[in-house]
Amino acid sequence: MTDQRPSARTGRDRGIPDATVARLPVYLRALSALADAGSDTVSSEELATSAGVNSAKLRKDLSHLGSYGTRGVGYDVELLTEEISLALGLSQRWAVALVGVGNLGHALAGYAGFASRGFRIAALLDADPARVGELIQGINVQHIDDLPAVVEHEGISIGVIATPAPSAQLVCDQLVAAGVTSILNFAPCVLSVPDGVDVRKVDLSIELQILSFHENRKAFGAQPNQFAKKQPPGRLTTLPGGAAGTPPAREVVNE
Amino acid sequence: MTDQRPSARTGRDRGIPDATVARLPVYLRALSALADAGSDTVSSEELATSAGVNSAKLRKDLSHLGSYGTRGVGYDVELLTEEISLALGLSQRWAVALVGVGNLGHALAGYAGFASRGFRIAALLDADPARVGELIQGINVQHIDDLPAVVEHEGISIGVIATPAPSAQLVCDQLVAAGVTSILNFAPCVLSVPDGVDVRKVDLSIELQILSFHENRKAFGAQPNQFAKKQPPGRLTTLPGGAAGTPPAREVVNE
DNA sequence: TACCGCTTGTGAACGCTCGCACAAAGTCGG
């Protein structure tokens, strides 16, 4: 039961499609870069290029938030930044609980990108008593049993699971029981949650496996194309080492 | 032009849709768990449940690989595992170069899930001379300038970027120049690559922002609900300009 | 052998997403 993506919501969201929501943070980042560069306004074409998307798609995405552009001019960088932030709920600072301070948990605790986007790691928790009390990035590691109290005290509604897979479902249940309603799962497993709780999953090895598929296809795949410059995985030796220069450029983002 | 996934190829892939490819690793994991549990065969319904998807979707996904099920019985766990592995190109061990051994890079280098799925971290690289020579997980950190030699020597075709955003494009170009044709990018930025190179992106803060959207919708969303319970914690005093005074009604939203 | 129950594989309908192309709406110079 339950879908992995918080999306999956059958009803009307707020009118904003899931695909659009997934791109808004990218626009936000592009806008931030533009603001730093001193731009006051930006056209959909420029912003789309920065974000690596089609300009029509960008305009349609933004139109879901309202009409914040000026025809003949473009979008006001600052205004648009605020509107997107508002739509994403970033005008408030969300408190986040991070469970599992192992290898990955440590890295996440120190990840600067969270704080810079308005997320505050309000608690670090672990089931291992040996880890409790450890100080990471100035935050004290607490025992998972303290979760309910911490969640209530800090007003936490988002949880991040960075435990091994076998513990993930248990931790997830504990988070939900404590009142957390959004979960970001780094453990390589499927989580089951009640309705009303959103789960997003980040699986590092799955990403690599998807790349593996494409890599494999490049090597063996049916290539009706004229540019058959790849060779099967006997490989290397003569890879396009020379083709270094300036690539044709093709931007890639993904959700 | 730019499209989301490395996929996005307009022609027929090998017949396998991108959405299916993205789910195959999940099935693989579920199968692995079933095998450990001693199952010989599994029905689409069971496997779908384990993988968290609809059974019809699972059957259609598997049908893209061929007919490996037996009507009235189900799928042979071992056979299906092999077929999926083959389709994903996991029957060979891919060598991976990991660039950037900072906070996140360290964690990735130690991530067990890579090795267990057939990926071998063949090289760790960094631009910081102070880091070169460091031993992480038994692997020596090399300077990024050694990339071409390392890629050729180790037969690397997949690169992982775990550097700060400003360096990511440069590193990406270097990877491409060295012959890497698939890139997993953890840096929060858009990468530009030539055709023929696949990029997948994992952005931790974007995931949180998407959760933030849904969390925000639960709180303020189109639901004039009667319950007004908790209030969102710690709002920002600076950002929203004015509209921050709405009475918060969180919790619930059962749809 | 013939029948029955179970499960796969898939045709078809539906909904979401994307991109084109263009009218609407604004700015700017004269």
Place this chain on the structure above:
DNA sequence: CCGACTTTGTGCGAGCGTTCACAAGCGGTA
């Protein structure tokens, strides 16, 4: 004030992905 130019916002068609529902096929049983 007007007309030319620029850019937004969107109607529309095409393509992909998901789900339903069911016929086809297989094993087991009498």
